[in-house]
Amino acid sequence: MGEIQRPGALYQQVAAEIRSSIAAGEYKPGAPLPSEAQLIERYKVSRPTVRKAIAALRAEGLIEVIHGKGSYVRALPAPAVTIERTITRSGKTFRTGHHAWQQVEEPAIYRTKTTAATGALLGLGEGEALFGVDRLLTDPDTGTRALHRVLIPFATADQAEQLAQAPDTEPEQIYAILTAAGHKLTWHESVSARMPLPDERSTLDTPDATPILHTARVTLGNEDCPLILEELRASADRAQLGYRITADSPRQLRAV
Amino acid sequence: MGEIQRPGALYQQVAAEIRSSIAAGEYKPGAPLPSEAQLIERYKVSRPTVRKAIAALRAEGLIEVIHGKGSYVRALPAPAVTIERTITRSGKTFRTGHHAWQQVEEPAIYRTKTTAATGALLGLGEGEALFGVDRLLTDPDTGTRALHRVLIPFATADQAEQLAQAPDTEPEQIYAILTAAGHKLTWHESVSARMPLPDERSTLDTPDATPILHTARVTLGNEDCPLILEELRASADRAQLGYRITADSPRQLRAV
């Protein structure tokens, strides 16, 4: 029956057992798992062992545990929102995929310096001065939250007076301003994923064992000169990213 | 000194203590943390408590633990490879960002049926027949591995005989074949991230607490008709994705 006889640590055997029970449909998404006491009984192991097995499944994002209630099978494939990262242009007006998102708070404006990472993306050294604007956005339909950051080097702000005076201009308008300043814009975006830092977990409200998607978008002007950097962070549990791709003729882009 | 007096569980206080020690530069990337015995001494807590604190830091991807040796601060921001997801075209030849990757094994070819997820992306119902081709790729420079899957609906294979006969044609040539069949191709790609399943962890060789990036690229033919679906999975620890974006005039795309 529930007897265990497999390679690896005991708690991993129990975890594997529960895992395949879920896969077999014995425990369906949303349904509760047996309580710790029942699992102890079922597999004839101690409480710490059962708890380690549950912890492993939790780290995989397979189950969710609620204090005082029980463990529940998580319905994993639920990326509620697709953030379209495509940019469209109608005459002088630009539109991004998150233009319908709402600001939760007033944007935070500050001055900072390039780090090794942001400097490389902007084609600058480390320690160059720039404006920063942070916004906490939310999707009105689903409540999904995302952190948006704009970094504007002083060199770019010099090219367009409005940017220096109001760094908290919306990205879409920044694009328009830069276009008006004579730039023909393209963008390059890097996407990575990682586990959230403690503060990101709280502000983005990410559940257990869910990574965050992290994008870095560089706006390139004439001669592929980097103008501004935008970062977007969102819980991968709720959001996915969408890109539209067309086959262009090969053109050398700087490695980023 | 090392005394603890903060909100939350004891092990979280210890974790926070170590976390800030790392942030303060007391323990630098690559350097070893004190041993469990030393941490027990330092913070006057039991071994289980120290171990839970270490487990928490490990789940955040902040440290790496080696059995029999010790815990080491991880140098986190090191996405070694950028997989360029842009597609370029020279006449009849297409090129993708991973054309230089090598196949670790022979591609696995099989027949399968659409699931709810893949069916929706291909504009088909659930249970439609399709060819599947799985490839395990590796980047020769860094050894990074990635899983690539092509799903070809029978309806698409019917349009181009070569696809039915050799589903394991390389994606770039599939694009050429579909173009030759009279299609003008565009693509839409969704990016998500999640924790790896146990088998993905072993084949992609992902370290602890690192998510995987998961992309689903749909090739669209004339009238935005979905033709094939490609999936790419890679450890977010080693790889990031790159997209080139241009501002096109607005055009309605089906929500995916």
Added chain:
DNA sequence: TATCATTTGTTCGTATGTATC
């Protein structure tokens, strides 16, 4: 090669706190 100390991994037992119903 073999042994040993160090360090992390696993497993048990037990007691108490806290959230949910």
Added chain:
DNA sequence: CGATACATACGAACAAATGAT
């Protein structure tokens, strides 16, 4: 309020990997 269920914490023992003797 009590019953149930998960969370935290301590103690103890042995297993397994590592590196040096």
